[in-house]
Amino acid sequence: MCSPDRTSLIGLATLAITSFGIACGGRWVEVPGTEGTLKSAAAVRAERRLYDGAPPVIPHTDFGADCSACHDSRGISLEGVGYAPASPHDATSSSSGTVRCRQCHVFRTTADLFVASEFVGLKQNLRVGGRLNPISPPTIPHQIFMRENCLACHSGPAAREEIRTAHPDRVRCRQCHLAVTIRSEFKSELGAGLTGSDSTQTEPD
Numbered sequence: 001m002c003s004p005d006r007t008s009l010i011g012l013a014t015l016a017i018t019s020f021g022i023a024c025g026g027r028w029v030e031v032p033g034t035e036g037t038l039k040s041a042a043a044v045r046a047e048r049r050l051y052d053g054a055p056p057v058i059p060h061t062d063f064g065a066d067c068s069a070c071h072d073s074r075g076i077s078l079e080g081v082g083y084a085p086a087s088p089h090d091a092t093s094s095s096s097g098t099v100r101c102r103q104c105h106v107f108r109t110t111a112d113l114f115v116a117s118e119f120v121g122l123k124q125n126l127r128v129g130g131r132l133n134p135i136s137p138p139t140i141p142h143q144i145f146m147r148e149n150c151l152a153c154h155s156g157p158a159a160r161e162e163i164r165t166a167h168p169d170r171v172r173c174r175q176c177h178l179a180v181t182i183r184s185e186f187k188s189e190l191g192a193g194l195t196g197s198d199s200t201q202t203e204p205d
Helices: 004-023 042-046
Strands: 028-030 038-040 076-078 082-084
Touching: 038 042
Parallel strands: 038 082
Antiparallel strands: 028 038, 076 082
């Protein structure tokens, strides 16, 4: 059951974001397996970052509540509003988890540039991890710091379909998926038979 603060938050969010959604049709997609639960489209979410790796801006007005009231370790669905994504930072050490959100995330109050400059950020690269062989688990193609909660992006209603995991019940992700920390190629004869010229298996796209 919602606390009074959370109930008030839901009411304010419903009014603000539902109005926004009506005015900006086509920017929402339905959460798979639900009836009428909406979330922002992946392209819309990518627009909230100035460059690849930048913290996204906050797309809604200030509801006067802690961010973690909705953006907890799993996220919540707000009726008439959409789905509040989970926070990937709840397991971040030495960074206060989710309690200093606005140190990095800011509200967008204007479309004007804050300061003119020649800086051009890299566009968000929605790349996939590489594989040592066709049956290996893919590597992690991004930095892990501040993204320790893998399931925040790879599972649940807020996850993009392209990167949704088929095994969210396996909670020790890094037992199989490794971050790429060096540039040199890792060489191994393991699985050579699977990638040889006589193999019928091919590298996934």
